[in-house]
Amino acid sequence: MSKNKDPNSLINIQHDYIYNKIKSIQQPKQIYNLVIDKKVETILYKSFTKEQLLRIVASVELIDSERRKNTYMTAIYMVEQSIYNMRCIMADVTTKRYKKGMTLFAYQDENVDPKATKFFNNKFLSNPGVADYLDYIGRINFEYNAVETRVFLTDDKTPNSMPIYYNKNVLNFVMPQIKLVAKCLLNVMISMEEYPFIRFYRPMDANYDAKRLPELIADEFQQQMDEYCRSNQNYPTPEVSAKTRSILLITDRTIDLFAPLLHEFTYQAMAMDIVQGLEREGVFKYQSENEKGEIKDVEATLDDENDEDWINLRHLHIIESSELIVNKITELVKNNPLMIDRSKASTSSDLMYIVAHLKGFDEERKQLTLHKTLIDKCLDINASRKLAEFAADFEQTCCADGVSFEGERNKHLHDDLIVLLARDDLHINDKMRLILIYAYYRGGLIRADFEKLIKFIGVDDRHITGLMERCFNNVDKLGFQLFKTDIKDKPFGKQYFHTINNEGTYNTSRYTPGIKTIMQNVAKYSLDREWFPYFRDIPLDDEVVVTEPKSSSTKKDLNSSGTLRNPRIKASWASQTGTTSSNLSRYGGGGQKQKQRIFCYVAGGITYSEIRSIYELSNSLNKEIYIGSESILRPRDFLIGLQNLSQNKTLDALDLNIVKESSKNEEIPNFLYNDGSAGISRPVPRQQVSGQQQQQQQQQPLSGRGSNYPPPQQHSQSQSQFGQVSSFQQQVEQQQQMYAKAHGSSANGSSGASGAGHYKKRSTKSGSPESSSATTGSAEGSSSSTSGKRSRLKKLFK
Numbered sequence: 001m002s003k004n005k006d007p008n009s010l011i012n013i014q015h016d017y018i019y020n021k022i023k024s025i026q027q028p029k030q031i032y033n034l035v036i037d038k039k040v041e042t043i044l045y046k047s048f049t050k051e052q053l054l055r056i057v058a059s060v061e062l063i064d065s066e067r068r069k070n071t072y073m074t075a076i077y078m079v080e081q082s083i084y085n086m087r088c089i090m091a092d093v094t095t096k097r098y099k100k101g102m103t104l105f106a107y108q109d110e111n112v113d114p115k116a117t118k119f120f121n122n123k124f125l126s127n128p129g130v131a132d133y134l135d136y137i138g139r140i141n142f143e144y145n146a147v148e149t150r151v152f153l154t155d156d157k158t159p160n161s162m163p164i165y166y167n168k169n170v171l172n173f174v175m176p177q178i179k180l181v182a183k184c185l186l187n188v189m190i191s192m193e194e195y196p197f198i199r200f201y202r203p204m205d206a207n208y209d210a211k212r213l214p215e216l217i218a219d220e221f222q223q224q225m226d227e228y229c230r231s232n233q234n235y236p237t238p239e240v241s242a243k244t245r246s247i248l249l250i251t252d253r254t255i256d257l258f259a260p261l262l263h264e265f266t267y268q269a270m271a272m273d274i275v276q277g278l279e280r281e282g283v284f285k286y287q288s289e290n291e292k293g294e295i296k297d298v299e300a301t302l303d304d305e306n307d308e309d310w311i312n313l314r315h316l317h318i319i320e321s322s323e324l325i326v327n328k329i330t331e332l333v334k335n336n337p338l339m340i341d342r343s344k345a346s347t348s349s350d351l352m353y354i355v356a357h358l359k360g361f362d363e364e365r366k367q368l369t370l371h372k373t374l375i376d377k378c379l380d381i382n383a384s385r386k387l388a389e390f391a392a393d394f395e396q397t398c399c400a401d402g403v404s405f406e407g408e409r410n411k412h413l414h415d416d417l418i419v420l421l422a423r424d425d426l427h428i429n430d431k432m433r434l435i436l437i438y439a440y441y442r443g444g445l446i447r448a449d450f451e452k453l454i455k456f457i458g459v460d461d462r463h464i465t466g467l468m469e470r471c472f473n474n475v476d477k478l479g480f481q482l483f484k485t486d487i488k489d490k491p492f493g494k495q496y497f498h499t500i501n502n503e504g505t506y507n508t509s510r511y512t513p514g515i516k517t518i519m520q521n522v523a524k525y526s527l528d529r530e531w532f533p534y535f536r537d538i539p540l541d542d543e544v545v546v547t548e549p550k551s552s553s554t555k556k557d558l559n560s561s562g563t564l565r566n567p568r569i570k571a572s573w574a575s576q577t578g579t580t581s582s583n584l585s586r587y588g589g590g591g592q593k594q595k596q597r598i599f600c601y602v603a604g605g606i607t608y609s610e611i612r613s614i615y616e617l618s619n620s621l622n623k624e625i626y627i628g629s630e631s632i633l634r635p636r637d638f639l640i641g642l643q644n645l646s647q648n649k650t651l652d653a654l655d656l657n658i659v660k661e662s663s664k665n666e667e668i669p670n671f672l673y674n675d676g677s678a679g680i681s682r683p684v685p686r687q688q689v690s691g692q693q694q695q696q697q698q699q700q701p702l703s704g705r706g707s708n709y710p711p712p713q714q715h716s717q718s719q720s721q722f723g724q725v726s727s728f729q730q731q732v733e734q735q736q737q738m739y740a741k742a743h744g745s746s747a748n749g750s751s752g753a754s755g756a757g758h759y760k761k762r763s764t765k766s767g768s769p770e771s772s773s774a775t776t777g778s779a780e781g782s783s784s785s786t787s788g789k790r791s792r793l794k795k796l797f798k
Helices: 010-025 037-048 081-095 114-124 128-133 163-166 168-191 212-229 236-241 267-274 276-280 308-313 318-335 348-385 386-401 413-420 428-442 447-456 461-470 470-476 516-521 554-558 581-586 608-620 634-645 657-662 685-697 716-721 729-742 778-794
Strands: 031-037 059-062 070-078 098-106 134-138 145-148 150-151 195-199 248-253 285-287 293-299 597-603 624-629
Touching: 010 070, 010 098, 010 134, 010 145, 010 168, 031 037, 031 597, 059 716, 070 081, 070 581, 081 098, 081 128, 134 716, 150 195, 150 657, 163 168, 163 634, 168 212, 168 597, 168 624, 168 657, 212 470, 212 597, 236 597, 248 516, 267 318, 267 608, 276 597, 276 716, 285 428, 285 624, 308 318, 308 597, 318 461, 348 386, 386 413, 386 428, 413 428, 428 447, 428 470, 428 634, 447 461, 461 470, 470 634, 516 597, 516 608, 516 624, 608 624
Parallel strands: 031 059, 031 070, 070 098, 098 134, 150 624, 195 248, 248 597, 597 624
Antiparallel strands: 145 150, 285 293
16 A cells, blocks of 8 residues: 655645654654654654654653653653643652653643643742753744644544534633634644735624624634744744745635535445444444455455545545446456466476565555445445435435426425425434525524424424424524524525535536535635635735636536546555656645645534535645644534524533543543553563664664655664564565566566556536546456446436
C-alpha cells in the first residue's frame, strides 16, 4: 500500500510540522522520552505510527501513567497547558524522574483558559525546581483533528455540536466553544503558514438567536491571530507574505438545511450513513476467506488515507464504484495467475516471483475484498430501504422547487408524499426526513398538517405532541419558521445557495450543496459582500487573483464525478518507474508556485456531500480548498440534533464533552509521586535505546506520511531490535533482492505482468466524457458477467 505523499494533505502537513518541532529542540547524543496526554495521543497517532515515533525518541508515554525512573533520559512534554498536566510535570521534578525536561505546550491564547494561565505564571514558572529542571519551554500549534486530506475537526469527542450553539440550556458554554474553535483554526493556519482574509456568513433579515454565531467566531479568531502575531514578531514571515493570501470563510449549519437531511449516493456517504456499524461505531464488521480457505471475522475502519482504492472510489456514485471495483478485481485475477493458483509454479523463478510479491498481493486482495463486500452491503441496504427507488427522487424534486428530473413541474408532490409515507418498507427516520424536506419546499405548514402527517406514519397519539415539541418546533432555532399560524400565510422566505444539476448526473444526485456554490464564488472573489462581508482586512484590487480552472469547462468539472479519480491506479506492490514530471506536478514539485489556499469552517457540523464538493472544487479551480467543523452529520445525526435543542434537554442529558472538560478533576494520581525505580516494566527495551543513540548520532530524519525526508538507512539487525521487521519479512526482502538481480527489475514488483487497473472514462448521462484512463481487455469480460446485476441496479438510478 503506497503512502499518500500529497504535501498539501492536512495529515502530512501536521506530520511534518510536529516532526520539525520535535527535531528542532533535540540535541545530538541525547536520549529523549516523549511524554504526551490523551488528547495529544489521539492527534499524534493519526499522523505517526508507533514505529515512526520511535525513530525520533526512545519511548512514548502518557503523562498520567506509571512511568519508570530514567535519569539518563530527557523528557519532552508535548501536552496541553492544563493545571492537571503541569502538576504531573511538577511531580516528575519532585521525584527526579528524568535528567532534564523540555516542554512543547499546545498553544492557546491566555483568555481560552485564564485559570490555567494564572497557574502557569504564578505557580509553575515560579517553582525553583521547575525552573532548574526545564531546559526549554516552547509552544506548538498542532491541535486539530485532521481526519482526511482536506477535512479537519476541532476534536474527536464531539459527535454532534448542534446543541452547543442552538440550545439555550448550553448558553454558558457557547463562548468557551467559540474560543476552542478559534484556537483550532489558529493552529491550522500557523501549521500551514497562512495569514488569511476572514469572511463570515451574515444572514440578512434573520430573526433567530444564533444569527451572529459566524461573526463571533470570526471576531475571536481575529483576536487570537493578532495576539499570536504580537507574541511572535516574525509572523507572518516573508515567505507567508510572498504567497497569495489565503481566505477563511466562517459559516454555520443554518446556511443549508437541505444538505444534512438528504441521502448522498456516493460510496463514502452511503457507507457512513446506512451501514450501522460504520454509522454508530465507525467500524465495519464482515467475514473474509483467508488463503487456507477459512472464514474469518474481520473489522475495518475507513480512515486510511494511504488506501488508494478508498481514496479514488469514495466520492464516486455507488454504481460507478461497484463497476470499477469489479473491473479491478477481474484485472487483478487475470494479470496474476501465479498468485491466484500457486500450484502452477513450475520453476525456481516462479517460486521466487511468488515470494517477492506475496505480501503486496495479499494486502491488495484484502483491500479489494473489503471494498467489494462493503459496496455490496450498501447496495443491499439501499434496495431494502428503497432509498434510491422511491425516496430520493422525491427529495431531489423538493430541493429543485418542484421541478422533476425531466424538467417538468410536479404539481402533485403532496400526493407523492402520502404514497411514500404509506409504505411499510420505508424506515421511520426516512419518513421524518421526507416530512421535513417537504415542509422546507412549501415554506412551512400549519401545525394541524404536521400532526396529521406524524399520525399517518404510525406514531402513537400520546407521542405526537412530544415529537412536535422535540423535533419540528426546534427548526425555528436554525432560522426557518416551520409552522404557519394560518393556512393563508405566505411561505417563509429563506435565501438558499444550493443549485440543481440535471446534466451528466443521476436523478438521485441532482442536488449540489450550497457550500460548493459559495466556495466557488469565494475563489473567484465574486461572493456577495452583504451576505458574506470581510471581517477586517479587505483585499486590494491587485491582490484579487482570478485563476482559470485547469480544464476548459468549469461547469463540467464541478459536476463531474470523476474529478477525484487517479488516471493511473496501480497495485502498490507492482513494478514502479521513477517519479515522472506529472507526479511532481501533482505533488507540488518542480518549483511550481504554491496554489492559493481557501478554508471553510461550518459551525454545527458538515455533511459528506459538502466534503465531496470541497475535493471537486480543489481539482476544478486549481486551488487548495479545505473544510472543517466540530463533527460530520448524517441524516440520523441531524434529526437527533434537532431533538437535542429542546428546553427539556439538560446538560446532564446532553452529555457534551465541553461540559465534561470544564468539570474535569485537577488532582493527579498519587503514584506519580513515586520515583518508579522498581515494580514498573520498561516501556522500551534496552536494544531500542542503543538503537536510538546510534540513530541520533547519524542525525537522519524520519520518513513519515508524505514526508519529503529520505527514509533512514538501517541494517536488518537494528530493525529487528525495534521490532519493525520479522525474520520472515527479512527473508522476503532477500528473495526480492535476488529476484531483482536475476531479472533486472524492481524488487517491489514484476517487470511486465503488473496488476495495474486503469479506469476508463465513463460518459455522463448527457454524453460528456468524464476523467479516467485506459482499461485492459479484461473489462469486457467483467462487463458481460455482471451485466445482469448492473442492469438491475440501474433501474434504481435513471
